[in-house]
Ligand SMILES: Cc1cc2nc3c(=O)[nH]c(=O)nc-3n(C[C@H](O)[C@H](O)[C@H](O)COP(=O)(O)OP(=O)(O)OC[C@H]3O[C@@H](n4cnc5c(N)ncnc54)[C@H](O)[C@@H]3O)c2cc1C
Ligand code: FES
């Protein structure tokens with residue numbers, strides 16, 4: 001048996017600390033230890049993007065990150081997008097444009113879209129599709145998601 | 159069945175010397191881990207027994223892209239995103255930028271490393287064809303010392319490499335193309351993102367006085383490891399741009415490859431499409 005480590009990280013602006021095995025997957029740490037169940041697991045192999053979170057400024061698949069590699073990091077999950085009662089502009093746009101149906105891909109889509117708009121505030125359709133190309137959706141056919149991201153970008157702040 | 163998480167130990171050295179000590183003390187006892195984008199997939203799928211991992215990700219000496227007059231040097235931990243973001247890589251090694259863009263999707267590119275792409279030794283990896291075309295060299299390091307191997311001699315068969323169990327890939331050196339260059343990269347997959355190659359072809363040529371003065375072609379998913387198309391190269395090297403023997407070179411190329419049928423494609427498809435992509439490359443070269 002390996003020894004557990006004390007994992008210290010900042011999640012959505014708050015310092016958190018948990019004891020976990022070093023090879024525990026970040027997605028499990030978030031969901032099971034920190035009870036942040038917004039982040040989803042679809043495939044568990046990096047293909048679907050449902051588990052996307054931002055780690056130290058870059059989006060990653062949290063199903064592929066061992067806890068020990070997240071030591072000391074700063075994370076953004078879907079729970080960190082809204083400011084109190086105010087949905088993030090991307091969340092509003094997804095709501096308005098029906099960018100979410102079953103909603104399983106949505107947390108990952110939102111984090112990937114937020115990352116895209118930070119890097120590229122006025123993306124064209126090709127850039128939106130590339131920015132979201134690691135995120136699979138089985139419901140919407142993507143058109144409404146792309147529309148939502150476009151609308152959020154045009155609405156200014158992202 | 160998942161890998162057994164409680165059974166896994168991880169060491170996190172912060173210097174290269176520490177990491178090499180661990181590897182030397184128990185050769186084969188600790189599995190290097192960089193971005194984890196290959197290892198964690200195996201582990202999550204239960205296709206790797208619980209074990210001991212040597213996390214390289216905190217070793218600063220393995221990071222960074224360096225440049226001098228003649229060479230670009232990549233630390234083994236350089237990510238695909240770092241290559242995409244580096245203006246010098248765009249300027250000198252456009253095929254490598256295309257390889258990086260064609261790898262997985264952004265979240266994979268943010269994490270996966272060049273060293274991992276090489277040492278994972280998949281025949282379908284997307285940066286090796288570009289590295290072969292550019293004549294890259296690898297810096298390998300162990301407590302016994304540092305050595306340099308030509309990348310085209312590194313892969314020796316399916317998942318077999320000129321890499322000892324106590325060695326790490328420390329860096330990748332790529333000579334900067336000089337003079338008039340021609341760069342071509344084409345990955346053929348099912349979709350643009352997240353698709354492992356059905357085949358991949360990268361080429362680099364230097365043109366001098368209307369002649370092909372330097373010419374290398376790197377191939378992926380067409381042999382048990384990434385390979386150069388040496389026979390096809392020989393048909394083109396030294397020839398005038400205006401008189402490239404396209405048909406003969408295409409035929410020679412068929413002797414350079416030994417594709418297989420697998421879940422991604424077939425021998426027939428791979429042969430036909432490789433020949434076509436190669437011919438398209440030569441046609442573009444003729445007009446370079
Ligand atoms: C969804 C998905 C899509 C992908 N798409 C592509 C694709 O399109 N094209 C492609 O080429 N790859 C693809 N990959 C595979 C993978 O992302 C790459 O091979 C990546 O470069 C691996 O790097 P890493 O740092 O994550 O390696 P790791 O998983 O950390 O390690 C991989 C192997 O290399 C060894 N290793 C790592 N670094 C060193 C070193 N410095 N010295 C010695 N040994 C070392 C490890 O021991 C291990 O055996 C994909 C993976 C996923 C999950
Ligand atoms: S669950 Fe992580 S990418 Fe699918």
Ligand code: FES
Nearest residue numbers: 101102137138139
């Ligand atoms: S809304 Fe159901 S998977 Fe995207």
